Amino acid sequence: xxxxxxxxxxxxxxxxxxxxxxxxxxxxxxxxxxxxxxxxxxxxxxxxxxxxxxxxxxxxxxxxxxxxxxxxxxxxxxxxxxxxxxxxxxxxxxxxxxxxxxxxxxxxxxxxxxxxxxxxxxxxxxxxxxxxxxxxxxxxxxxxxxxxxxxxxxxxxxxxxxxxxxxxxxxxxxxxxxxxxxxxxxxxxxxxxxxxxxxxxxxxxxxxxxxxxxxxxxxxxxxxxxxxxxxxxxxxxxxxxxxxxxxxxxxxxxxxxxxxxxxxxxxxxxxxxxxxxxxxxxxxxxxxxxxxxxxxxxxxxxxxxxxxxxxx
Amino acid sequence: xxxxxxxxxxxxxxxxxxxxxxxxxxxxxxxxxxxxxxxxxxxxxxxxxxxxxxxxxxxxxxxxxxxxxxxxxxxxxxxxxxxxxxxxxxxxxxxxxxxxxxxxxxxxxxxxxxxxxxxxxxxxx
Numbered sequence: 001x002x003x004x005x006x007x008x009x010x011x012x013x014x015x016x017x018x019x020x021x022x023x024x025x026x027x028x029x030x031x032x033x034x035x036x037x038x039x040x041x042x043x044x045x046x047x048x049x050x051x052x053x054x055x056x057x058x059x060x061x062x063x064x065x066x067x068x069x070x071x072x073x074x075x076x077x078x079x080x081x082x083x084x085x086x087x088x089x090x091x092x093x094x095x096x097x098x099x100x101x102x103x104x105x106x107x108x109x110x111x112x113x114x115x116x117x118x119x120x121x122x123x124x125x126x127x128x129x130x131x132x133x134x135x136x137x138x139x140x141x142x143x144x145x146x147x148x149x150x151x152x153x154x155x156x157x158x159x160x161x162x163x164x165x166x167x168x169x170x171x172x173x174x175x176x177x178x179x180x181x182x183x184x185x186x187x188x189x190x191x192x193x194x195x196x197x198x199x200x201x202x203x204x205x206x207x208x209x210x211x212x213x214x215x216x217x218x219x220x221x222x223x224x225x226x227x228x229x230x231x232x233x234x235x236x237x238x239x240x241x242x243x244x245x246x247x248x249x250x251x252x253x254x255x256x257x258x259x260x261x262x263x264x265x266x267x268x269x270x271x272x273x274x275x276x277x278x279x280x281x282x283x284x285x286x287x288x289x290x291x292x293x294x295x296x297x298x299x300x301x302x303x304x305x306x307x308x309x310x311x312x
Numbered sequence: 313x314x315x316x317x318x319x320x321x322x323x324x325x326x327x328x329x330x331x332x333x334x335x336x337x338x339x340x341x342x343x344x345x346x347x348x349x350x351x352x353x354x355x356x357x358x359x360x361x362x363x364x365x366x367x368x369x370x371x372x373x374x375x376x377x378x379x380x381x382x383x384x385x386x387x388x389x390x391x392x393x394x395x396x397x398x399x400x401x402x403x404x405x406x407x408x409x410x411x412x413x414x415x416x417x418x419x420x421x422x423x424x425x426x427x428x429x430x431x432x433x434x435x436x437x
Contacts, residue, residue, distance in 0.1 A: 024380055026384050037335040038335060120333065
């Protein structure tokens, strides 16, 4: 590989651009000069998180190296903003001596790595190369998954609500691969899926009534936990099928409870029912998805989200 | 810099270590030192103003900034003096701030003298 470049799949070389963010000019120039000299990368500079985002809008670099404490948008806020808008651009933090605890907090918030400012020259070049190589694999994987056009996924879940968030997150990823909707649409689909899965577990399989919840969460979950161990509830499962294409995604969630008459549900569009928990879940599902249908005597809900016009 | 030790100056800045960090690039080292020289009056004034106004939060921020800048150019003694002011400011009371400020200003003056030859000399191998 040529110095200062990274090689793409077609064998072409691209100069690696690093954005260095620090409010102190001497510190950001030192960090930039170390990388420039050791790796031959092209360096661009910004003096705050806010000006870093302006650089990102104009021409995003492959990596960002940032200080933590800056007046106009600090390193934490920058990590969060970059993660939202440019999830494939890794952010590495520079930390002053003794701030490992803060570094840990930043790593949890989504930073790719951190380097102590003390002895920067010893660790910075190797860290930059390591983070770039991991990011490259992710960027290529994302391009590969961008070629996905059709998939069908089948899941069978026991009645444990801990399984719902990871399943929802997993299914949400496909919305990105298929470029089906923006971040808001992604969140809304996630909320609708979660409501449907919770409903199938608690109201369908475990037959715990929403009415119980009007008295607070405790009796509701107490009864649910008890039933998870008792027949016939414990033998029931939730089936979730996702049919994904570039035009739309359809999710079916089916429980093995006694079912219900969907027409007996309180009218979710009636403001009086917004206060009722059961009505609220269905209102969210109906609002966030383009099509909602019940089948199998109320045991199954099918929700469709169509491609948003602005996405491509 | 000559190898002959000059009192109070020799340890003020470790130019060799700075040059090693830059892989021997003397021009970039001079650029960094010139950047510091340009920034120093403002950073120093911010500290003086904060001490004068008895504003511990402003002093903490200003001393933190100067500490990092000084550490970057291997001016460890001056950086340590700035760090003492930062620690004092973090405590919230600025008693002894004047004494620590005098110490810092003395170190910064030593540094200014030590930088003069480095800003013009050629340090390339």
